[in-house]
Amino acid sequence: MREEFLHFLWQYKLFNTKSLLSVKGETIEVINSGVYNTNSGPDFLNAEVKIDGQLWIGNIEIHVKSSDWYMHHHERDINYDAVTLHVVWDYDAEVFMKNNLPLPTVELQQFIQKEVLENYQKLFLKEQRWIPCEKQIREVDSFLLDNWLERLYFERLENKAGFIKELLIQSNNDYEAVLFQLLAKNFGLKVNREAFLELSNSFDFSILRKVRFNEEQLSALLLGQAGFLEGDVKDNYYVQLQKEYNYLQHKYQLKSLAKQRFQFFRMRPSNFPTIRIAQLVALYHRHQNLFSQILEVYSLKDFYMLFSVGVNDFWKIHYTFETVSKKSAKRLTKSFIDLLIINTIIPLKFVYEQARGEVNEEGLLKLMQQLKPEKNSIISKFSELKIEAKNAFESQALLELKNNYCVKKHCLKCAIGNSLLRR
Template sequence: MKEEFLHFLWQYKLFNKANLTSVNGGVVEVLNSGSYNTNSGPDFLNSKLKIDDQLWIGNVEIHIKSSDWYAHHHEKDKNYDAVILHIVWEHDTNVFMKNNHPLPTVELQRFVQEDVLANYRKLFLKGQRWIPCEKEIGEINSFLLNNWLERLYFERLENKSVVIKELLQKSKNDYEVVLFQLLAKNFGLKVNGAAFLELAQSFDFSVLRKVRFDEEQLSALLFGQAGFLADEIEDSYYQQLQKEYAYIQHKQKLQPIAKHTFQFFRMRPSNFPTIRIAQLVALYVKCQNLFSRLIDISRLEEFYNLLSVEVNDFWKTHYTFETESKKSTKKLTKPFIDLLIINTVIPLKFVYEQGKGDINEESLLYLIQQLKPESNSIVSKFSELKIKTDNAFQTQALLELKNNYCAKKRCLQCAIGNYLIKL
């Protein structure tokens, strides 16, 4: 038995309310269970109770055993002076307040129905499962599930916003700087994301602003800072970038990051960091004031038109500086642009609108719902459990469900877990 479950039982009144009595036989009527307190102090605040027809307004403290009151030293803490009821699973000792009067105590296990306990054990006490409710989730009411997924999606945006706000603080609220850093990170995908973010943060964005109109200088800046221009390669384009970078490096006093930070091993050539850097260069050469343009548009086709870029002639015949390859445009594909919208554009729009105090949730939902569902192991497993997805909104919400609820066994905070326990 966990104390968290007792909080859940009290909050939702999942006990025999009609015959609730204290361990001393006093009749307890719950008029208001109170506000759940996630900070220090009693577990529920401003509860409203009748105990033997006497009205009480105060706080409720919950423990597994009565003796936990003393184990946690509540008798010495003035924050607990206004406790009017002690809820425990097992009553093993009497608790006295500072006035030496016994604290009314309810031993809750005597009033909880067996089916509620059985549902709880089914989620928490059985063997290892991919998610606790994997046998039941496929039968969940679609209305409940869809409402919960929408809430999960905005929780996911809130979680992503934490990193964005940290970047904004470091950049003195320069959204163009943060956009570049987020784009760089997501151009690197999972394998090279950290390396690309390190690259984006390895120089002041003012340097990029100065060279972004010149494709060769911008290429020199990014490839040079990434450590890719430190070799001896007999190629005129490579040598020209070396020359450009040497000038920029000296003028701006730049220090490149280590080339070995980037991974090529077991990657598809289209995802090589050299190609992703070349595409990032192409995007910034094509699009001036990129942040304001991304904020102003909302239709999916507009994003595709804006973000659809192809590399320069050199990279059309290369995947690395060293070797030539069959010619291809190496454009940003729609699936890759979708990832940029999911992981960069929408979270940044969310933070920007949040900062203005005017979040357009409908617009954000409309955009994410236009994107195709993502394909990954978590989404595939939910599909096996009869949870089908039609768009990226649903797949993003399922990722939040799995990672921040199921994996942490937060069933008591999950709408699905709530429903299954209350059945």
């Protein structure tokens, strides 16, 4: 039995309220269960309870065992002097008030509805499952599920916003600089994500602002900082980039990363860090004020046009500096742009609009609903449970559900778990 579940029972009065008695036989009538206290102190504040017909306004403390009162040293804490009722699952010790009278106590297990307890056991006490409610989730009302998914999506946005706000503080609210950091991180995908973020942080963004008009200098800056220009390659383009980077390194006192930070192993050539850097170069050489442009865009078609960039002639026939390959444009694919929209563009637009008190929730949702759902093991497993993600909005919400509710067994805080328990 979890104390959190007892809080849930008390808050929603999921017990026999008409014949509630204390362990001493006193009649208990709950007028108001009180305000749930998430800080230190009693669990519910300012509750209204009649004990043998006498109205008491005070606090409620809840424990699995009544002896937990002493285990938690509440007898020494003045914050618990105003407790008027002790609610427990198992009454194993008597608790006294300051006037040496027994604290009125309810042993809740005697009054719990059988169906509520069975629903609780189905969620928490059965065999290990991928999610606690995997055998019941399809029974949840579709209207409730749709509304819960929308709330989950915005919770996920808020979580992403925390990291973005930290970057904004570090950059003195330079949204263009933060956009570059986020794009770089997501250009690295899962394997090279942290290395690309380090790359974006290895020099001041003001340097990129100065050199982005010159494609060769911009290439030299990013590839040089990534450590890819420290070898001895017999190629004119490589040699020219080396010269440009040596000049920039001396001028701006730059220190490059070790190229070993970037992984090529078991990666598709299209995801090689050299190609992703070349695409990032193409994007920033083509668009001089990228953040200002994305603020004006909500159409998926317009985003595809904005990010439709290909690499320069050298990279069209190379995946690395050393080896020539079959010619290809190596443009950003729609599926890759979708990932950038999901993980970079929308979260940053959300933070920007939130800071100005004008979040266009409808516009953000509409854009997410135009995107295809992500493909990963979590979304596939939900699909097996007949919970199909129709778009990226729903797949992002399901990721939030699994990672921050199901894994942590926060069923009592989840609208789905709440609904199943209260049936």
